[in-house]
Amino acid sequence: MSLSATKFVHPITAPPSTRSSDKPLFSTFFGSNHTKLRFNKPIVAAQRRSSSAASTSSPVVAVSDVVKEKKLKSASNLLITKEEGLVLYEDMILGRFFEDMCAQMYYRGKMFGFVHLYNGQEAVSTGFIKFLKKEDYVVSTYRDHVHALSKGVPAREVMSELFGKATGCCRGQGGSMHMFSKQHNLLGGFAFIGEGIPVATGAAFSSKYRREVLKEPGADEVTLAFFGDGTCNNGQFYECLNMAALWKLPIVFVVENNLWAIGMSHLRATSDPQIWKKGPAFGMPGIHVDGMDVLKVREVAKEAIERARRGEGPTLVECETYRFRGHSLADPDELRDPAEKAHYAGRDPITALKKYLFDNKLASEQELKAIDKKIEELLDEAVEFADESPLPPRSQLLENVFADPKGFGIGPDGKYRCEDPKFTQGTAHV
């Protein structure tokens, strides 16, 4: 079915959605700016190069819709190459196995506090982040382990951070909800929802500034901001949609709509649950995509990221997804309907990708099993590394409070407090 102006991507593999709202598949209201907001027609698979996220082969031509039709999917053109398929598979398996390992370690008393696992949502992280360059930025929430892994932070550093060890990516000072990596341009890890969206907007602003004020050639870094359905009722979300569209910032707002904010159903919290519709209200395209299908997510991600890179502005992408576990490891997860959980378990993104790879003869059982084994070994090694790493010493206590430790001021003796020898031992009076 083709819809002339809708931005929907139809789920083709799933049985009818058991989302309890009667979400209409067609809507006649698209906001006032829809004529400006269309994507180019997606590049046909045969023209795809194997890995590039910055494909520039097709120029910006006349607008057309981005509708995915059923027949396109079953056409002989494949959406990915074998290489790409294996990369996607490995990334999703890494995310899934890592989170399972986290749960194990938590129950064994190796990590503490709030740990939020990403099982079931891997398609969104893999689908989007695997299109980014190293210089592109990712901003996440407290459910950030898998975003960190997809962006390239080594599993051992993430595991170490979770164990609170000095070799963690944040020296043990951040923890599960505050994963940062300057090297991989992961800007966090935020505990309060919505808090990271302005930071992502700032990173996108930086990118635009470098291009237009500092005139740096090739400054076209894109920022991805990941957040959930609960955040879409928060003021910071709307304020940033406005600013990003106003200044055409190179950012993609990715909503991981897993329907639940701890125990609050999205439908009970939101007057209009169709989050993608909020994009056109601010002057940017709003896309809805099946977040349990990594290939569909990838299609949309490619368009959105390339649009941002070209300087055409932000996009709002709503990924319909689901978390298989509770909100956090402390959540008994009693409110969700078992039938709903079973339905989404049947739409496991990893199973779906495996099926695609087998059906299209892109990979064999053994190749995938080999990847599974490789990841298992990687994770065993990561846990061992984290176990054997030292805990942060007392001397680390005061080190990173200020970038310039003179900020601790001048003590009664006239010297800066950071010059006090006890400062480096972590016992100075500051």
Added chain:
Amino acid sequence: MATLFQGLPSSTAFSSSNKFNHVPAPTSFSERKSSIVTVRSDARWSPVLNYATHKPQRLITNAVATKADSSLASTSSKPGHELLLFEALREGLEEEMERDPCVCVMGEDVGHYGGSYKVTKGLATKFGDLRVLDTPIAENSFTGMGIGAAMTGLRPIIEGMNMGFLLLAFNQISNNCGMLHYTSGGQFKIPVVIRGPGGVGRQLGAEHSQRLESYFQSIPGIQMVACSTPYNAKGLMKAAIRSENPVILFEHVLLYNLKDRIPDEEYVLSLEEAEMVRPGEHVTILTYSRMRYHVMQAAKTLVNKGYDPEVIDIRSLKPFDLHTIGKSVKKTHRVLIVEECMRTGGIGASLTAAITENFNDDLDAPIVCLSSQDVPTPYAGTLEEWTVVQPAQIVTAVEQLCQ
């Protein structure tokens, strides 16, 4: 020395009850050898500079002149130039923007409008709309945007049109600005400057008359400074921009039209140091921002009565410069804190605690702290006057302290 334009209708420098013609405040400060500041200037200005531009009201009496150096006149080799405090801020800002292309400004009405108090006037024309960014009215988000920009290499200055509006940005200032350097294990620095006018103005109403220094002071990871003269405004602005730490620069609505002479050559002040305004022997008066002027007016009266107060403008609200303060306490043994902050949990309260903790043995009397009443600032002029510390109260407090 700061001089006030009394007669100009546009000047809101002081409320009508403070009629004083002259504020003798030679801004000499301690010589600290430090490697941080790139250019130190000796801002020892003689109190008897010539004010060619407006009618000279002579100093009331020599007694208020600093007892310290009469060598002042000889050390000021260059005449400098005169300007108002908001122009000094702008000059500092402009110099830093010219020096480093990564410095940018964001806030409401900072661009085309030139800033609600004209601190950024003309900068958008000079540097462009992206470097002097007019934001929509979304404090929390544009503060967060500034923080994200700082993490990725820029050096933004975020202006709150009135400091009170930054209450809306508290989430970002507390959680991200203060904490991200730490929670990222030192990977990202946040070299932002958050600035704006605050304090009690002239019948601006409760919400526009707030003093946020007490709310922000507990946030770990930020520094707070308050400027009070054109000289230190420019110096602190430059220092704050150059600092790698997030700095909150508190300006005061009623001080923007203060006029003073500042050096032509470049200078940057230290963010962590206090300023000796008037050396003395009998009592240490610690103050900052607008209250400095109330203190100096009270000082005139006190001198006439035979007292010799030492006045220190603490400037750095977080962290406190305990060295300058300590030296003074050890000399005078009596401390009076005069501030505009609220009584409960204000800067004065923290300062009292810090002095008691560190210098209790040097005190001959309990510390007296004069702060604003814990009252939402009323609109009515008379009531507003009574919420804020007035010079008469300062005189009384010193007399009692020195008994």
